[in-house]
Amino acid sequence: MDNLAALVTSPEAWAALVTLVVMEVVLGVDNLVFVSILSNKLPPETRGRARRIGIGLAMILRLVLLSTLAFIVGLTKPVFALPFTAPAGADGHPVIDLAFSWRDLILLAGGLFLVWKATTEIHHSVDPTPSDDLLDKRAPVRLGFTAAIVQILALDIVFSIDSILTAVGMTEHLPIMMAAVVIAVGLMMVASGPLARFIQNNPTVVMLALGFLLMIGATLIADAFGVHVPKGYIYAAMAFSGLVEGLNIAARKNADKKTGH
Incomplete structure (x- = not known):
């Protein structure tokens, strides 16, 4: 309790909290865009519930992961390396790092999923005309409620680990990290409805948002290979x-x- 009271009265702690909240909100934009696009594939009566459950699960997941910081930090240790000599850059370090940690593998899987999902949605947006070929693969995509929640949770894991590892480098106080997560997720919850409706009502914004997801997926893949954008x-x-x-x-x-x- 003494440590908590010291944090409450510390200007440095409040500055760290504000910085972390801003960082969590900025990093959460990617997740929020994905949740908005995915929830809009559901029937109108279940979209709000899917967004609330998806974002709520993101908060619970991040709080659980924060309680296992030692485990999360350990995910950055290399577990294997590919037998390939990468060319060195101007600083003498390899341009591409082929020593992979669990964090790298999670980012790689998340990036590939985002690229696949965004590409699929762009294809259906550009060419939505039904056809009789191969069970009408170009028909508009519809998701079940459970499938949407599973996909949201899968991306929550990727974005949560990335944001937590960033937060660890900014403060060592766990209560500040947890408070920042709760505040940021609360802001995301409030913004999710208006953002989803705006995306739904403006078709060109949907394509722009899908382009963002494609770019973010490519960035996650590059990060997994040690190319930090x-x-x-x-x-x-x-x-x-x-x-x-x-x-x-x-x-x-x-x-x-x-x-x-």
Whole structure:
């Protein structure tokens, strides 16, 4: 209790909490976009429940993982390496690191899943016309409630481990990490509904969001091979693309008003 009281009265602890909340929210954008797109594949009456369950499971999962920090940190230790000599970069380190840890394998699996999922959804968005070939593979994709929750939980694991390992480097106080997770997930819960409705009501935003997921998946795969892409570049690109799309939406609305539609 004394340690907790010291944290409450410490300006450094509050600064760490705010920083971690911002970091968790930023890292959670990827997960939130995925949850929004996936929940929109469900019937309207179950979408809100799927989002709440998926994001709630993300919070529980992160809190459980935080309680096993020693195990999570141990996931960064290499478990095997491929027999290949990678070329060295300007700093003398290999351009591609072929010594894989459990964290790398989890990121690789998550990245491949995101690339597959985004590519599949883009294909159905670009070519949604039903056909009689091969049991109508191009028909619109629909998910069952359980399948949606399972896919959300699978990506929760990937994003949770990545965010926790980042948080460990920013503070050593477990209560601060847990408080940051609860606050950030609460903000995500509030934002999930409006974001999902916005994506649903603007078809071009769906394609943009799928492009984000494709880029994030490719980044996770690169990270698994030791090629670290600064997250700031990714989110700056997402913000710029979102701004351009926002201008396009505003232009279309103004054009519709002029034509009386």
